[in-house]
Amino acid sequence: MAKVIVYPPTSMILSDLVERMGHQALVVPGEVRTKVTSLGIDSPPLNMTPEEPKKGLRYAAVDVPSGVRGRMSLIGPLIEEAQAGLIVKDAGCLTGCSGCDRTNELVRLLIKTKGIPVLEISYPQDEAEAKAFVRQIKTFLEGLN
């Protein structure tokens, strides 16, 4: 079983396909869970504290907006843990932790330059593309065993 990071890191389709194939999907909600279920973090902005941008310094410089660093404090450790990556190139809807394009560029760059097997594909638009989409992901994930 490999740990596979998916991009967008909140994707239902990608994380479901990874879990179906018997691997572990590294997704942001898992990180958020540890934050929101820990005692002491219960005031807005809910799951972020001033500590998070400081942790994000490991991935982005101090002059980078704190939003990027805050997001990287969640996504960065997942990238470090990842043994493979699954990236969707033209993800149509990105909100919440995936809503910052600069963070997304950095996340894609870090996944690609980590030296792990990466599959980069597009979301399907029709039935034939959907079949190819599922087949490609299946072949990629089977190769990780």
Place this chain on the structure above:
Amino acid sequence: MRVTKYVITSPESDILPSDIAMKIYGSKNDVNVKETCFGVIINGEEDVIKRLVDEIRSLDPSGIFIKERGFPPGDPRRCRGRRGGGARPGYYMIESESKMLPLISKALASQAIGEAGALEEEISPAKKRPLDAQKLEEIIKDEFS
């Protein structure tokens, strides 16, 4: 550790969120269930949820999708009843990907059928028929004419 998962049904699936909720109630596990328009949210101990997810998936293997969720169901920090209405932030991603679920479901179903067909062929390979005498005569004539 208690975990929370979304169980999301494809819009074309015959399984309703209420069917999934009934299945969970019937399993008599100590699990919190919240029925929504797109599926259910379940919350419970990790090993119980893992087992339950496999059972739920078996209702419609290609039409039910699972996603991680950070916040527990009805959490006042996320529940729109407490936030004065509007969609929950993570809903937009689910809504965006839900449009693709029928395509992905069909692709998964056709792949399952393809796999089953290939397995059947493997088990009972097509019997070789003896060459027709007339055909053999034609081949000999062609070869030695």
